[in-house]
Amino acid sequence: MIEIVGLSKRRGKRLVVDDAAFTAVPGRVTGFLGPNGAGKSSTLRILLGLDHADSGAALIGGRPYRKLRDPLRTVGSLLEGSGAHRSRTARAHLTWVARSNGIPKARVGEVLDETGLANVAGKRVGTFSLGMGQRLGVAAALLGEPEVLVLDEPVNGLDPDGIRWIRGLLRAYARAGRTVLVSSHLMSEMAETADDLVVISAGRIVAQGSLSEVTAGHASLEEAFFALTAPGHPSRDARSTP
Numbered sequence: 223m224i225e226i227v228g229l230s231k232r233r234g235k236r237l238v239v240d241d242a243a244f245t246a247v248p249g250r251v252t253g254f255l256g257p258n259g260a261g262k263s264s265t266l267r268i269l270l271g272l273d274h275a276d277s278g279a280a281l282i283g284g285r286p287y288r289k290l291r292d293p294l295r296t297v298g299s300l301l302e303g304s305g306a307h308r309s310r311t312a313r314a315h316l317t318w319v320a321r322s323n324g325i326p327k328a329r330v331g332e333v334l335d336e337t338g339l340a341n342v343a344g345k346r347v348g349t350f351s352l353g354m355g356q357r358l359g360v361a362a363a364l365l366g367e368p369e370v371l372v373l374d375e376p377v378n379g380l381d382p383d384g385i386r387w388i389r390g391l392l393r394a395y396a397r398a399g400r401t402v403l404v405s406s407h408l409m410s411e412m413a414e415t416a417d418d419l420v421v422i423s424a425g426r427i428v429a430q431g432s433l434s435e436v437t438a439g440h441a442s443l444e445e446a447f448f449a450l451t452a453p454g455h456p457s458r459d460a461r462s463t464p
Contacts, residue, residue, distance in 0.1 A: 223247055224269065224370065224403055229278035231264050238264045240425035241278070244402040246418070248369075253416030254405040257451055261425040262405050263301075266374055270299050271291045282370055294323040297370040298363030305359065308348030312339055312358050315347060319362050333361040334443035338387065352379030360388070370401045377411060389415050409444040419443075 224246040231239040239261045246252035256262045267273040269280040271287035282290065282297050290296045306315040316330045334340045337357045342350075347358065356379050363371060371392070378386045392415055396402050406412050412419065419436045421429040428450045429436050433443070440446035 223283065224252075224372075224401055225279070225281040225284075226265065226269070227279045227281070228282055229265065229268065230267070230274070231261075231265065231268060231278050232276055233264075238425050239268070239275070242422065242425070242427050243278075244419075244420045244427055244430050246401055248401045249396055250417040251392050251402045251415055252420060252445070253412040254403055254417045254420050254422070255407075255409075255412060255447060256405075256422035260422045260451070262422055263374065266299075266301060266372060266403075266405065269371060270297070270301065272301075292323070292366070293327065294319070294366035295369065296366075296368055297372060298366060298368040299355070299374075300359040300363050300376055301374045304357075305362070306347040311344050311346055312350075312361075313343040315358065316361060316365065320365055323366060325365050329365050329367070333364045336364060336391075337361040338384075339418055341374060350364050353381060353384050356380055357384070368400075371395055371403070373402075373404045375406055376404060377406065377408060385411065389399075409442070413437075413443040421447065423448050437445040 225245050226242050228236065229239050229242040233458065242261065242265060243407065255260055255277055264273065268275050269287065280286065287293060292324065314331060316333065317327060320327060320330055334343050339357055339361060347355065350358065356376060360376060364375065376388050380388060392402050392404060413433065416433055418432055419430065420427060422434065437443050437446045
């Protein structure tokens with residue numbers, strides 16, 4: 223389980239995450255939605271130990287990321303592309319990640335097959351398209367066969383076939399009883415993929431619940447999203463005391 227508890231973060235004078243609280247539970251795909259600058263990336267960076275909160279907690283299986291014994295075996299993540307050096311081949315990058323985390327080398331071939339990269343495993347990452355780079359990032363996230371997946375905009379750059387593939391992957395992961403938290407700007411895709419939704423705007427969680435609960439009273443997820451994140455919405459404009 224992922225637990226975000228009273229999380230707050232300031233950057234200068236700006237409160238970028240404001241007392242955020244939500245959970246992502248095993249067996250379900252949780253979509254994390256919000257406009258640019260809403261606090262999604264800051265929340266995910268804190269969750270993955272890349273940044274510090276001013277208050278509150280971000281927990282994976284009851285522990286902060288930095289206290290996980292085998293992080294890549296517990297949580298697989300994709301933030302801001304694959305993170306691979308452009309001069310390395312896809313196979314070399316994944317082999318390095320596997321070796322540095324004590325993961326059997328055999329997993330490299332398995333995730334290359336699973337992500338559709340087996341035929342380009344010997345190519346340098348610098349020659350990859352954006353979509354291929356996203357597939358490589360997902361491959362790295364899957365290496366440790368983690369119980370939790372945290373993916374930020376995983377369909378970015380993917381063609382329709384790739385989008386369908388990632389949708390199937392996320393659903394299969396959840397059906398296996400694992401936890402999936404995925405952020406996306408694509409409302410139509412989240413409507414097809416997510417079981418639960420968390421909507422953040424101006425640093426605050428403005429809605430959370432099942433897809434049907436969040437969209438209740440609206441013709442679509444897109445309509446609900448724009449209503450919830452519009453200036454003047456009570457949940458959006460409420461503010462905690464600094």
